[in-house]
Amino acid sequence: MKAKTRELWDKQNQHERDRARLFTAVAGATGARSALYPGSYVDLAPSFVFPAVTYVDSDKRAAAFFEDDDGIHELVAANSGPDHPEIRFFHADYTTDLDLSSEAFDLLVSLYAGFVSEHCTAYLRVGGSLLVNPSHGDAAMASIDSRYELEGVVVSRSGRYRVSRSNLDDYLVPKRPTEITADLLHESGRGIGYTKSPFAYLFTRTE
Numbered sequence: 001m002k003a004k005t006r007e008l009w010d011k012q013n014q015h016e017r018d019r020a021r022l023f024t025a026v027a028g029a030t031g032a033r034s035a036l037y038p039g040s041y042v043d044l045a046p047s048f049v050f051p052a053v054t055y056v057d058s059d060k061r062a063a064a065f066f067e068d069d070d071g072i073h074e075l076v077a078a079n080s081g082p083d084h085p086e087i088r089f090f091h092a093d094y095t096t097d098l099d100l101s102s103e104a105f106d107l108l109v110s111l112y113a114g115f116v117s118e119h120c121t122a123y124l125r126v127g128g129s130l131l132v133n134p135s136h137g138d139a140a141m142a143s144i145d146s147r148y149e150l151e152g153v154v155v156s157r158s159g160r161y162r163v164s165r166s167n168l169d170d171y172l173v174p175k176r177p178t179e180i181t182a183d184l185l186h187e188s189g190r191g192i193g194y195t196k197s198p199f200a201y202l203f204t205r206t207e
């Protein structure tokens with residue numbers, strides 16, 4: 001493994017295997033086998049869990065990381081990942097056409113990387129899941145997107161993750177009455193303050 005790959009991974013993985021635990025919980029709840037991760041940076045953890053993952057990022061450090069094919073396969077093996085993981089990386093802006101087939105993925109991942117759901121839902125199969133956290137407003141964006149329905153929340157406790165499907169009506173309730181629109185979310189670039197704050201949400205693509 002290249003020294004730079006190790007350095008980038010050690011920084012990404014400061015909370016040892018935290019993301020591996022997250023994606024393990026999501027895989028268990030959704031049964032997903034393939035994932036698309038726009039704005040992944042160097043978060044390789046989905047490949048410890050899912051047999052086929054496509055990563056997209058415009059950052060050149062991410063491109064250098066994924067270019068180290070031996071290095072990333074070494075990391076997957078060291079984390080008990082699948083034997084022959086399919087790992088693809090697009091050094092690209094996810095708001096542009098990614099030359100991917102529509103409805104090709106079981107899972108779309110949106111973590112701290114802007115409005116992924118707005119630009120990449122076409123690549124997620126109907127019936128597939130969107131994993132999205134609230135920080136950049138993309139969870140709120142998905143909540144007003146008619147293609148999505150809330151299917152669960154990902155709760156985190158002491159570094160462990162669990163998907164809950166109970167009392168979903170209690171979630172995505174704004175603390176202050178707000179008319180949530182795409183324009184409002186674009187302008188603020190931040191999420192909406194909700195009465196409950198799970199780590200992330202799972203939405204199903206229904207249409």
Ligand SMILES: C[S@@+](CC[C@H](N)C(=O)[O-])C[C@H]1O[C@@H](n2cnc3c(N)ncnc32)[C@H](O)[C@@H]1O
Pocket residue numbers: 038039040041042043056057058059062092093094095111112113114
């Ligand atoms: C804060 S990092 C989060 C990385 C990773 N999702 C995680 O949770 O560890 C955001 C990443 O999204 C990428 N990003 C943001 N907007 C993007 C876009 N339009 N196209 C491609 N990558 C983008 C940035 O380059 C950066 O690497």
